[in-house]
Structure formats: C-alpha cells, structure tokens
Amino acid sequence: MAKKSPKSVASVASVQQQDFDISEFLKGKFFLWFSVGLISVFAIILRSRLLDIPFERDEGGFAYMGYSWIHGTPLFTDYVDVKPPIIYILYGIFAFLFGEDPSGIHTGLLLFNLFFAITFFWFLRKYYNGGIALLAAISFVLLSSTSNVFGFAAHATQLLVWPAIAGIWLSREAVDQGNMKKMALAGVFLGIAFLVKQQALGFMLLAGFMVSFVALYPKPRWIYWLKSGAILTFFAVLPYLVCLAWFGATGALHNFWYWTYVWPSQFAATQTGNMEIFTMMYNMVSRDIEGVWYLGLAGVILIWFSKMSVHEKVFPVLLTIFGFLSLSIGFHYYPHYFVVFLPAICLGFGLSMYTLGYWIHKIGISKNGAFGMVTILAMIPLFMAFSPLKNYYFSEKKQNILRRVYGTNPFQESYIMGTKIQKMSKPGDSILVLGSEPQILFYSKLPSVSEHMHYYQLVDGGSQNDSLQNVLIEKTEKSKPRIFSIQQGRVFMAQQKSG
DSSP states (O other): OOOOOHHHHHHHHHHHHHHOOHHHHHHSHHHHHHHHHHHHHHHHHHHGGGTTOOOOHHHHHHHHHHHHHHTTOOTTTSOBOSSOHHHHHHHHHHHHHHOSSHHHHHHHHHHHHHHHHHHHHHHHHHHSOHHHHHHHHHHHHHHHHSGGGTTTSOOHHHHHHHHHHHHHHHHHHHHHHTOHHHHHHHHHHHHHHHHHOGGGHHHHHHHHHHHHHHHHSSSOOHHHHHHHHHHHHHHHHHHHHHHHHHHHHHTOHHHHHIIIIIHHHHHHHTOOOOHHHHHHHHHHHHTTOHHHHHHHHHHHHHGGGSSOOHHHHHHHHHHHHHHHHHHHTTSOOOGGGGGGGHHHHHHHHHHHHHHHHHHHHHTTOOHHHHHHHHHHHHHHHHHHHHGGGHHHHHTSOHHHHHHHHHTTOOHHHHHHHHHHHHHHOOTTOOEEEESSOTHHHHHHTOOBSSSBSOSHHHHSSOTTHHHHHHHHHHHHHHHOOSEEEEEETTEEEEEEOOO
16 A cells, blocks of 8 residues: 655645634534533632632521521511512522522522523524633623622622523524514513512613514514514513512512512612712722723624624623613612623623634634634733732632621621521520621521611611611510620620520
C-alpha cells in the first residue's frame, strides 16, 4: 500500500481544519452540555461557602412565615407581611427539603439561581447563539451572587427572575409557533413570578410587548395578536385570582388584600423618584464590576450595528426598559432590587462581545479566529469583576461580610440570640420581639405574640398606627409571653420571665 506524501497529509489536515465551523459547534450537543456543566459548577463554587451566612431581616420574615406555614399556620391568618404568598411558600418548601436554617434556605436560593442561569442560557441559545448565551448566563451567575446586590441573601428579587424568564421564553416560542398551550403556560409562569414579588410586573409587561411586536411586525396579524394577548393576559392573572379565591375560602382575604395591596399602595404613594438615591445605589451595585455593566449597556446599542434580525435586536431593548421599570417600582433602588435588571445587563454583555466578533470578522479575520479573540477579550472584564471578590467568595468571615454589607445591623447577633432562646425555651412558650428583627422569631422556633414581621406598619405615621399598636398591646397583655426581645440602638436584650 503506497504511503501518502507529507504534502498530501498536510492537504488533508488543512481540509479538516477548514471543516470546523464555530457556528455549527456552538449549536452542537457537546457545547450545550459543556455550557450547562460549566454554569452549574461555577454557581456551586461561588455560592457553596455562603450557604450558612445568617439571615438579614427580610429573609427572617420570609423564613418565619414559611416555617409557620409548613407547621400548620395558614398564610395571612396569625401572621401577616407585605409580600405575595409564593415567597413564603418557597421558603417553607426550602426549609422542609433542605433544613430549617440559613443553609437550607440558601440551598434553595442556589438552585433557583442555577435554574435561572440554565433557562436563560437555553432561551438565548435558541434565539441568538451559544456563545452569547453562555456569556450572559455566566455573567449573571457572577453578578447576582456578589455582595454588591446582597447576592448571598434569598431576596424575593433573586427568586422571581426564574419563573419570569421562563414565562418570557415560553411566550416567545408560543407566538412564533402559534402554540396557545405554551402561551397559557407562559402566562402561568409570569403570574407565579408576580406572586413571588410585585416587581415581576415589569416582566409581565415585557412579555406582552414582545408578543405584540412579533405578532404585528413585519406583517400585522391583528386577530392572532388579539388571541395571543388575551390568552397570555388571562393566564398571567389566573394565579392571582386563585390566590383571592383561596384566601377567601380560608377567611384571610381581608388580611391578604390589605397587607399586599392597600398598605403597599398607600406607602408607595408617599414615595417619589430620586435620581440622587439611584445614582448612589448604582455606584454601590456596580463597584469593582463596572466593566461588565458598561459593556452590558453598550451591547443593547451595539447590536443594532450587526447582522441580526430586528426581533432579536428589539428584545434586548425591551428587556432593558422593562427591567429598569421593575427595578424602579417603589422608587427605593435598594441594591437587591438591581437583580431584576441584571438579565438585561448580562444579555447586553454577551451581545457586545458578539458585535465585536462580527466587526473583527468583517475586517478579514476568519469566524474561528474572531471567536477565539472575542473569547479571550470577554474573559478580561469577567476576571476584573471576579478578582476583587475572591476573599468574599473563599475566605472572608461570615460576620465580617454581614458587618461590611449591613453596617451595624445586628444580623450576626440575632443569630446568636435566636439560637440561645431556642435552647432555653420550654413547650408552650411564646415570644415577643419588639423591633423589626423577625429572624429572631425563626431562630427561636417559638410562636410570636405579634402578627407583624416588621414594625414599620405600626410607626409609619399612617392612620392605622394607633389601632395596630392597641391590638399588639392587648395581645401582649393577654398572652403574657415568657420571653421577649428588645433592641436598643444596636444592642439586644432578652428577658425570660419566671413562672
């Protein structure tokens, strides 16, 4: 058998090399499962050491409501709070599955963060490409876990984004395919997101605008648009209607309506937009990770100078507009509120890298070469964002993280006190915590005399203050709790009554 000449072998190798198409590789199963594995490992590495960090007060309220629910207390009966019910149900499920402690709740957070990142990747992979999708998902895992946005805490904004993005993806597929069952399911996911926290309203509007744009451009299909919009709207509202019916049946409708709609509406009416607060919070949130933020915002604009369909160019704009709307509901701009804006930033980051690769290819460099260059360039802002946070992820003491992020708020101290109260309590004991530190209630595992997780509603200057305070006084005098906790300044005092 004749041997091939070196020239012939080189020619075959050259052909094989040319056969490798990066576009096809990004669509392939190997890249798909490699990306899912990489996203999963990255999320676990970043979050695993932070699982047992003590609760802050919002988490404490969610946890106590969820704990009480799984132990037989119907929501919005003995205890009330201002969030919709699914946030408490999720906390209860996390506690039941993974443990009634911060580690258990934060394991649930890790899973939801991972579910979002994988869903986001899958969605973007279909409508853009695998490279954009992977960059967007990886950057979200990083940015959403930073202490800048209180990423170690299981805030409602962290938990609503997964059902929200699932609903958006399903609504896009539904309008493309004419699949009204998917449209109905999309509405249900969006409705569930709203029942985690009201800020999901922005994502619900985004889905509606996206469905409208796809149905009406470039060729208007008015009947199809009306049908699609009606189904999406009905099924998005349906979970809330089910809630109303459920609380009506359990006798808790008045509490549910007042504390999740009336009081928040009255409180929001007293708030106004404040650019100074937004600027201060934005600087806090983007500190040390400005590169990813700037590229993310730029990508929403730069994509218009690339070769991509109008629908795919419009979606990042909608995600940015309605993500900002979700962030701005209530005009507080707390750092953890920025989590709902991160999907837009992370998609924009992926798009900015894609556009850069598109321009590099246009000047004569091969697709494969352009992809390699962009991959290296994308690592620079991600590494610059990660580098200042290494101590936070891998070595900083938990109490130091809490002190650095929350100042003198007594979240480490309340963990110590709450667990001590649990150990010294007896069957039949109850507790009164004077002050908005509901995490003590959760740690103590005791029934609370007060129905309120936080005391803002009792002292906010509203017309209901006197009556709510009188109810609390009457309950305290009647129940005579053996254990009560008072916060003076930043010092806790606990007292155990004898007898």
